Amino acid sequence: MSRNARINVLLLIAVAALAVLPLVLGLGDHKEEPFAGADAEAETAITEIEPDYEPWFSPLYEPPSGEVESALFALQAALGAGVLAYYFGLRRGRRQGEERALAASGATAAPADTPGGD
Template sequence: MSRENRRMILILLAITVCLVFVPLFALKGAEFGGSDDAGSVMVEEIGGAYEPWFTPVLETMLDGELPGEIESLLFCIQTGIGVGVLAFLMGRMVERKKWEDKETIKRN
């Protein structure tokens, strides 16, 4: 690995560490709520009583709310599936370009 590459990697690692740890110390006492909670609070402030149109399917099946850990797990699985699909499609496009370039070279 060249010296420039090593330097770039160290700089990027330092930036990553700063992005992860600086907010932990800079935002002491901050509360991080979900957008669903914030939305329902705003609706109540603006228009009165908020009543959901329906209950989530899993909550209906389980007769109660899902634990936070399960919600996080489902969200992570959904994210992983989405990233997998995007990575597959991007890889497919790159490989298609390579194959097209090879075919062009063979024809000429």
Template sequence: MTAKSNALLLGMAALIVAAPLILNPAAQFGGTDDAASEVVTASNPDYRKWTEPFWAPTKEIEATLFALQAAFGAGILGYVLGRMHGRRDK
């Protein structure tokens, strides 16, 4: 790959990442858990949760666990892709 194609790919990646923020800067990015809770409450206002979490981590621990999960998944993906690439080279 040439430097020109690398710069083009980097620019396209930056545009993909920045486009949602530029097009709708006031958007609220919530999780699926929040969206599901809102749907359940709207469809059945009398619904009561019948379970409770046994542990509620702090935001810092929650973010750390999420980062560890992402790193673990990236490691597995990298390993599998590396093995496939090595197999192809044989």
């Protein structure tokens, strides 16, 4: 593995560790519902501050279950990851193509460059 790739892998491991450590250390154990969404907690805080507050608008479409919701979140991540992968794949292919074309033109141009004919 090149030095570059090694650094990227180390960075990825650090990201994974940051996500896993709170789970391993049981940092959610003191909560009734560990690792709930921060937005749900904010909703609770709002009703604590203003017990009478009623949301005055509800979502036009709500995923019917947690499963459907997670599917849609996965779809969102997959769409993004797909476009990113397409970008980097295309770049890599183009670069390789350019290098090959350069090598090929270099090979044919080399004899013409040598002085001698005129």
